[in-house]
Each structure stands twice: as structure tokens, then as C-alpha cells.
Amino acid sequence: MTGGSARLARGHVDAGYEGVRDAFLQVVGSQPLPCGQQLAVYRDGRRVVDLWAGQGVRADTLTGVFSVSKGAAHLVVALLVQDGVLELDRPVASYWPEFGQAGKSAITLRQLLSHQAGVVGVEEQFTIDELADDSLLAARLAAQAPYWEPGTAFGYHGLVIAALTGEVVRSATGRTLRDWWERRVRRPHGLDFYLGLPEPLEARYLPVQPAPPEPGPAGDAPEPGKLLAIAFSTRHMPDLSVFPNFRRTRALGQGSAGGVASARGAAGAYAAVVSGLDGTPPLLTPDTMAEFARPHSAGLDLVGEVESGFALGFQTFDGRYPPLGPDAFGHAGAAGALAFASPAHGLAYAYVRSRFSVQGAADQENGLLIEKVMEAVTETTGDRTGVKADGVTGDGVKESRVG
Template sequence: MAVQGTVATGFEGVREEFDAFLTGEEHEPGAQLVVHRGGERVVDLWSDGVTGESLLGVFSSTKGAAYLVTALLVQDGLLDLDRTVASYWPDFAAEGKGEVTLRELLAHRAGVVGLDAGLTREELADDRAIAARLAGQRPFWQPGRFFGYHALVIGALVGEVVFRATGRTLHEWYEERIRAPYGLDFWLGLPEREEPRFLTTLPMLPTPEQAAEMEAAAYSPYSMTGIALNLHAPDNGELSDLPNSRTVRAKGQASAGGIGSARGLAGMYAAAAFGLDGRAPLLKPDTAAEFARVHSEGNDLVGGAPDAFGLGFLAMGVRFPFLGADSFGHSGAAGSLAFADPRQGFAYAYTRRRYAFPGGTAPENERLLRSVVRALG
């Protein structure tokens, strides 16, 4: 497979690593890789099956936009991390959730990971509909005591707080403060005019060994994990097919419905941490550090394994110890990963068209990331 695009002097090793993955036994039919050093784009690569301008479903990498909007509003004084969610959104106080703070919600400690009855596909595309259903939902653990990944609903929950506090949707704030000023190719609500550039997500093609592993590890639809992934809903469908729905793309739900390119994701994090086009960084250092600081660490009750979160963002320095401790970003189920590393001065984004095994951060990211850190010296 042919690698296309450009790298700056000193980043040739990144291109070699990208090429080695694409031409190896585990080659991926359609991937993009972009790196910014500060505000300068120094890596812009893609493989056969996509172009640099192709738009892909990025699943939970979408959450980075939701958390960045929230961080900006906290920075502006429009949101207070230590106020209760119910003080902004009174209906949320139902079923013992009245003392949950915005900080706890962002740290995945609220316990409202899904609905007892599940969400329809139509509801799952619409953050306001998700929030309306979740307001009366009982939590699945004592809020604040444990944490678990609110995989498909955190964007709706945080977005409802934003709407109740400001009278404007999270999507409106994202478009006005982040996407439009920088012309970012990452959308919460893909306009019809951009549809020709969208490429459908391809389903996972596991090897026989991987298929057996998946079958052995299958979750009960009624487990904590199953409820968080909406597996118990009658018309749930395959998660890998989520962005292939025009309704999902148009509404751009803020947990997993974003559509974009590696250029768009990397540009968003570069703008947040370093500034682009001569502008100052969107986040002040103290704000970025607070949102990156680990707030939840240990056993994730949804994932059933050790994990770590800042305020919404994944604690990237815990997942990849060769990154800076205050790195912040998010991955997506199809294998995408995007983040900023303020200490080492770079922003990174990787996207892929085919759903990754076993879902989540695609394993090739570690090899690619190490090559970037080596190039940075």
C-alpha cells in the first residue's frame, strides 16, 4: 500500500513507521496520521483507501471536543466544576443524584452509564433525547464512590449542563469557539455539503483466533458493560455501524457521533494547547493542567479493567508512560486517537477506516507515537 503526504525534516522515521505498519501483515486499508509540533503541522500522511481530506467516523475521539468546550466555559467562569449538576439541571437530582458535581460527572463518577430500558437508535443519535431519558435514571453505583466509563452518554450529560447554564448547545459553542475560527475538519453535526467526503466505517475483520477471543470475552447485554454500550436495547445494531447513519452524522451526538479527519483532530488539540494561525492557545496552562490531572484511577466498573481519567479526557500519560504527565485527549472505538502533550510540545491524531480489534485505541498507535517522540528528540 502506498503512503502519501508529507513530513518535515527530522520526521522521516514517522513516515517509515507508518509505512511499515501499512505494508506489514496487519496492514490497515485506510488510515490518516497528523502531528503538530506546537502550531506547525510536521506530519501529514495517509494511505490508500483514504485521502488527507477524507472524513471518517471517529467514535469516542468525539468526546475531546465536548470536554474542550466544557474547559473553555469553566475558564470563562460560565461553569463551576464544584457546583452540582442539579443546580444547573434540576431534573437530574432524581433517584439520589442531587449531590453529583460537574467535576464528578466529568470524571465518570456519576454512575448514570445507560438506561435500564436502553435507548432506541433514534434516541442514541440525539443528545437532548438522551439527556431527557437519563435525568430520571437511577445510578448504577453510589455516585462519587466509584467510576466507570459513560461511553455513549457522557456527551449528552455534559451537553445538557452546558445548555442549562448558557442557553446554548455544546454544538453551538464548539462551532463558534473552536471549529469555525480555525476551519477545522472535525464536525459535531456534519453539514450536507460535506457528505461527499465521508467514507463509511468498515466492519472489523478478526482472524479466527481473534474471533474466538471475542466470543470468550462477550459481555452479557444486561451487565454493567452491556448497559453502558446499549447492548440490551432491542434495535441496538452494531456499534461499528453508528457513524454510517446520516442521522447520527447530522446530529453529531457528542459522545461518539463526530465526523472528521486526522487533520481536524490534530488541529483541534494544537489550537487548544499551543495556538494556531498566530492565535493564543484556547486553554490557559492552569485550565489544561486541571482537566488533564487524574481524577479517577483504578478499576473501571464498566470496562472491568484498570483505567484513568482526567476531567473527561483520558489520562494519556498513564496509558503511555513515555508521554508527558499532563497529556490530554481521547481515543475512539474504531482505533482513532487524538491528544495534546504540552510538556513535549506536540499534538497527535490518528484515524482509520476499518474498525480496530478489539475496539478502542488501535495497537499501532504505540509504535507510531514512539516514532513521533523519537523525532522530537
Template sequence: MSQEITVHGTVAAGFEEVREEFTALVAGERPDYEGQLCAYVHGRRVVDLWAGPGGADCLYGVSTTTQGAAHLVVALLVQDGTLELDRKVTYYWPEFAAEGKGALTLRELLAHRAGVIGTDGGFTLAELADDRGIAERLADQRPFWRPGTAFGSHTLVIGALAGEIVRRATGHTVQQLHEDRVRAPYGLDFFLGLPAALEPRFRAAQPMAPTPVQRAQVDAERTGPHALPSIALNRHAAEPTDLAALPNERPIRARGPASVGGTASARGLAGLYAAAISEVAEQVPLLKPDTVAEFGQFHSVGHDLVTRGHGSYGLGFQATADLWHPFLGAGAFGHSGANGCQGFADPRSGLAYGYTRRRYAFPGGAAPENDRLARAVHRAAPAT
């Protein structure tokens, strides 16, 4: 007989429904469920819940949700005037012009329109942990579609591409700037490079075994090892990447590659987006309204050549209301992760949301329960 999992934590007055939804989720999940939920409204933490043996302070690999932290750094540099969205990438990074990529702008790159979703031969694990190494190889790579004409998720490399521009413009890495300007000032549990001293707080990801029907569906959708989805996910490499297990590799956690290497709690996810749009701990929002509007505005919407489904991007961030949660306000921005986690900001309601879970949500992306949890938080938000 399995032991019942207890829900821990608190919600503010008016958010009791959120606790009820989280409790119902935990009760209906596998007996080994482990996850966290946190939300802010106008800079005030209103939801802080967790369940399972990990506790409130444990850290999970958040996979592509990492890109939200990386692109917050880019947004800050654009806001500062250090980066200009409509300059060509080659203004900052001349070598990127190889193989017909010279006309691409920073704006187009951030909107996943560069076409360099990977390399012909793929990456090793050591290479995936090294953003500068990824960037060097992508500079020489022939794009898989004419840059600027279409878009597709640059799943494993977008952080390295943007990060190389950041490094050349500032002399600092995305990881350094995230630490100095975002994580440390707000005390956030969202690391792009997990210190060895914090390793005991890390909880290894657990892949979810798909049902036979789910597996058959995925197999039917695959067209071969050199199709765009395989290249973007590095499945064509000599050592194919298992996206679900990638956070369990210490080199990935230690170096924090800006596409997939972040380690965070739900508090860290929600806190990042709260700091982006709201006054938190008597500090002004990191982003000004004009920057929020620019980065949340639709830039690439329609057929994603990599996922082969509907895609929706602002600048670096996913357009969360269109892609995941249609009840959110226009301009909501964030990023999901392959293990089912989700983080976003909804500037119109002042909502900042973070959800993490230990077990991978097959086949990847924001786990389905995010819709009911985020919807419950959003319903309660106007009462604050």
C-alpha cells in the first residue's frame, strides 16, 4: 500500500483554490510524485507549495526553462543600450557570417530564425556543456534553412548563440551577468552553474516511461536520424542526447549552459519573473515597461520547423499565452522545460509563476498540470 503524499507550504488569503488544485494533482499522480509550485502577484509571494521527499529547498534541473534566465540578461543589455536588436549579428561576432548567415540580425536570432539548430555531426556531452565551444562550431555551420525566412526551436543552442553575442559585447558570459545582476541581488535559487557546495540540494531527474501508445506515436513521427528534430535535439550524434537525463550530468550543472543547464526551485523560477516585472524586496523591476513589451511581443508565430507543430516566440522567450496558457494576458512571456517545469510572467495581471517536478513529463515541455495550476493562480490574482 503506497503512502499518501502530504502537501506542504502556504498560500495567501484568496488563493485557497490553488492549494486545492495542487492537492488534487498530488493525490492523482504517481505515488512517487515530487514537485513545487510558487507564484507572486505584483511582487508579493502568494503561493509556496511543495510535495514529496525533496522539500521546498531542493533544486531540479530545469532544462530549457534555463533560456528564460539567459534571455532576461539579454533584455537587460538591450535596455542598457549595450545591445541593439536590429544590428546584424556580425557587428558583434564577425565569424558568424560564414555560410550565408551574414544578414541575420540579433532580433531574428533571438526569435529562433537563424537556422543553425545544431551541427551536421552533433555534439558530445562535453561540448554541450561548453557554450563557447558550441558557438565556435555554429559560426562555421551552414544553416538548415535560409536565415530569417522561417523559425524552429534552437533547443540546445540558442543560449550559446545569444551568449556569444553577450560575451563579445561585454567581455562577460551570460552566466556571470546572471549571477551579478539577477540571481545574487535577489537571492534566487536559480543557478546557471551550480556550485559544488549546493550539490546536496540537487534532486536527479527521473525519466517517465511512456505508454506503448505514446511511444508508438512518437516513433511514427520520427523520419530519421538526420531530420530537423533529431539534429536540434542532438539525437543524430555518435552519443545521442537524452534530454531527460541531461540535468543529471554534473558537467551540465556545473557550467550551466544557457540553453539547458539551469538548476532551480519553483521559488527561483517564480522569483526571477517577479523581479523582471515587479518591485520585489523594495527593488525596482529589472525591466522597464517598454522592454517587457518588446521582448514579449510576437516575433515568430506559426509552424515550427523543429517541433513540427504550432510555435510562438517573442524575443528569446516563448509567447506563453499563445503557446501554453491562453487565459493569460497579451505579452505574457516565459519558458517551459523538457521535464515539465514552467516559468512565466504575465505583466497585465502582475503574475509570476514557477513550477518544477522531478519526473520527466513525456514527451517534454510544460507538463499538462501547469494549465490547471496556472489557471487557478490567475483566477485568484485579481483579488490581490
């Protein structure tokens, strides 16, 4: 499906969102190798964009969404903070005493959520089987000394953050993070966003593919920095794309990078949070959303050795995608997936892809799609009649061909 071969994008867009459909077609047509892609956008709790492309891909196809999973994990934490069950400025060890070892007794939940704890992994690195199991990770990390003085710097706890926050949830409530996700978010709204994929749904899973080879002469990959190697266990998993393709990862529902979703499911979760779905009230109050979206860590990420920024369990996006504004919160995933909410615009967005992108390409794809979404939001403010584009109504299918 390259070169002059025709590619199909299917789905529907509401009137006023035709530019988003055109941008999606542009993105689909730019792929150097076959790639499954989905885009879903909700406005005020109603789905206004629903598009998908790729051989064998349907609207309900599921794939690994990597760190988009962190959004699910920390929506649960936000709900429990809102309920008064968890307190952001209380020490983690007051909920989970074992965590207080090795100089970690004063680390607060707020510092942990904003990637300031310094507990990014272990020196010997985790195997893939170990990484799939959040309870095992939490037990091992409880005795780990921080790699920097907590609260003085930050670094991406890429594969372990939800194991740590999930153990806080389990210790405080007696229920796992996955249980809370099912009870409070996924099951009540019928969302295809799983922290633990049930066996009967395996037939809908589309394996993640590695990135296409970079153009130009092949060279040796640079050695990862020490903290990056520890955080991503590069000794045991040199190619992150394989992680969700192990049934163990999908079954256990590893909260940092093991989630499985469709774009409909990921966007629907943020719609439930910011606007409500099917007549239900929003899951989070404006005050809770503002607190969890507020920047807490910004500057040089000690793990990735790049400029970065985090809110509480979520990424900040105003620098990365300026049209969104400062209140947007969500999380991107390693293969190029992205899901977020923008409370100011009543907006929930998810883009999912089944192949790792060439470096930087997914940011460009999301940048283009977000630009067109925001143009449509501006143009349709006050006119949300729900008329489908090009005469397609309901869940009807619209096929668009790109060369």
C-alpha cells in the first residue's frame, strides 16, 4: 500500500470538520509503510470526528497505546483525590510504608505524579516479563534509592510511574488501579480502553509494528544515557514496539505502557472526564482538572536529557501544540498515539497508530490534525447541530480515496 496504491479512510465527520478529514487523509497518504490509524474527536460529549484507515482496520480495532495508558491510570488517581481518598501533599510512605526505604520517606504523591521522585528503574534493569507486572515492579522499586534528590529535579518515569502510583491506590483503597478504572470509567461508559485486555477481545488486537528504517546510510544507534537505559530497560528490550505485543503485557494491563485501546475508547474516556457521555455529568470537576493540568515540572528532563514538562500524571501540551492552550491535559504514546482533553473547548481527542513513526513524524501528524480540529472548533462554536459531513449520518461509513 505504497506509492500509487490507493488507500482508504473510512468513517464520518460532522459538518464543519471536513478539514480534519482532509488532514487525516493527508496523514494516511504520507505513510512509507502500511500502518493502521484511527482518529476520534468529541465535542461537548458528542463524537464529531470518527475516522480510520489501514488494511483490516475498523473503528473498533484495538492496538497498544503505550504511554496513553498513563492517562487512564492517572484519571483514576485524579478521581480518588477529588473524592478525598488520596491527598497530593501527603507522603507516599504514609499510604505504602515499604516505599519509605532508601531515603524516600518524605516523597509526596504530588512529587511522584510530577516525575520528581527519582525512582525510574533499577540498576540491573527489568526484563520484559517483569515490566509487564506492575505489582512486581512496585515491590522491587520500594527498596530502590532515588537517582536524584527528590523534589529538586524531574525525569520521565516512563515504564514504572503507574506501578508506583497504582501501589498507592491499592494500599489506600484495597483495590487495584485497574479495578477502579473498570468501576469508575471504562465499564460505565462502555469504552474500548483497557488496562488488562480480556481474552475474548484478542481477535480485535492489531499488533504494533516497528518504525520504518530511516532514510540514508545505516549507522550504529547511539548508546542511551545511563538513566534512559535504566528507565526503559534497554538491555532487555532494545525495541519498545514489541512490549504490548506480548499477551502477558496486555493481560496484566501494565498501567504505564501496557494499555490497549481504540481512538474511540481513548477519546471517549477524556470526553467522560471533561464533558460527560450519554447524559452523565463530567467525572472531574473544573478545580480537579485545573490542578491536574497545572505544570509542575518543566525544563531539562534528567532521563531523556531533553526539555520537557509534566503536570500531575499527565503531560502539558501548550508548548508542544500551542493551539490547545494551557488547560489541556493528557498523554502521548511511544508509537505516536495521543489522547487529551481541553476543558476550555469541551474537547476530547485521540489519535492511534499501529506502527512506530519515523522520528518526529507523529508529532507533525498530531500537530496537523490538532490544527484542523481547532480551526473547526472555532468555526463551529455556537453551531453544533450534528449534521454529518457529505450527507453521512449516524454511524454510516464514508470512504475517501487517496493516491
